[in-house]
Amino acid sequence: MIKDNYKSPNYNNRIDGSKIDYIIIHYTGVKAPSQNIIKWFLSPASKVSCHYFINTNGTIYSLVNDSLRAWHAGKSYWNGCRDINSQSIGIELHNSGLEDFSGKQINSLLKLLELLISKHSIDSHNVLGHSDVSVGRKIDPGIRFPWQLLNKSGIGIYSKMEPFEINNTNLELVDQAKPTIISFQKKLIEIGFELSITGLIDEQTKMVVTAFQRHWRPELVDGILDQNTRSIIGEIHRKITAARCLKLEN
Numbered sequence: 185m186i187k188d189n190y191k192s193p194n195y196n197n198r199i200d201g202s203k204i205d206y207i208i209i210h211y212t213g214v215k216a217p218s219q220n221i222i223k224w225f226l227s228p229a230s231k232v233s234c235h236y237f238i239n240t241n242g243t244i245y246s247l248v249n250d251s252l253r254a255w256h257a258g259k260s261y262w263n264g265c266r267d268i269n270s271q272s273i274g275i276e277l278h279n280s281g282l283e284d285f286s287g288k289q290i291n292s293l294l295k296l297l298e299l300l301i302s303k304h305s306i307d308s309h310n311v312l313g314h315s316d317v318s319v320g321r322k323i324d325p326g327i328r329f330p331w332q333l334l335n336k337s338g339i340g341i342y343s344k345m346e347p348f349e350i351n352n353t354n355l356e357l358v359d360q361a362k363p364t365i366i367s368f369q370k371k372l373i374e375i376g377f378e379l380s381i382t383g384l385i386d387e388q389t390k391m392v393v394t395a396f397q398r399h400w401r402p403e404l405v406d407g408i409l410d411q412n413t414r415s416i417i418g419e420i421h422r423k424i425t426a427a428r429c430l431k432l433e434n
Contacts, residue, residue, distance in 0.1 A: 188246040194233035195252040199270040204304040206272035211279040211324040234274040242288030260317040263376040281326045309341045320391040327402035371421040
């Protein structure tokens with residue numbers, strides 16, 4: 185059940201003609217009581233909002249109507265879109281970022297995601313984290329968020345590789361040649377990240393690799409383009425490219 189007894193004033197109209205293509209998942213990042221968080225979203229002074237807020241006991245609150253542009257993503261980018269707020273629904277999970285998400289919270293999230301994906305015909309691989317679309321600026325929903333569990337429920341794309349174990353083989357830095365780095369920079373761009381093709385492991389590339397790892401290799405987030413990270417980039421790139429091509433064919 186979704187409660188709609190609270191409504192945030194922090195919204196405006198979506199850009200004309202924009203379609204809801206994305207769902208962006210956030211965490212609140214604070215330990216304050218849920219009611220304090222809701223009050224913050226309801227305050228005009230905060231200038232922030234989300235469409236849905238899920239507290240730790242799994243209660244879902246609808247704070248902004250789906251048809252409106254909530255202010256949750258800020259400066260952001262994904263796959264050519266620079267106004268993520270106009271093309272997305274924002275979901276906030278009450279979590280400080282220092283603890284696991286509760287089972288009730290994730291169960292409610294899964295039900296909400298299934299509802300929104302069906303209602304707005306959103307592609308499953310377009311369920312993203314704030315850190316994916318705001319590289320270097322945001323880290324939520326963080327390394328504790330269970331992306332793999334969502335994937336097992338049919339939501340999102342994840343790696344089918346065995347759980348990552350730190351060893352000298354999969355952390356090996358192989359082939360640092362410029363053409364190889366360019367190849368991986370292109371893959372990251374085609375996945376959706378904003379990145380310049382330089383052929384160098386520059387600061388921007390490190391930030392994007394860090395964001396990628398936070399979502400798809402959370403066991404070690406260090407921004408290093410090691411062999412394991414490269415393998416997962418290749419796998420995620422293939423899966424997202426295939427999903428987009430299938431949509432075009434249909």
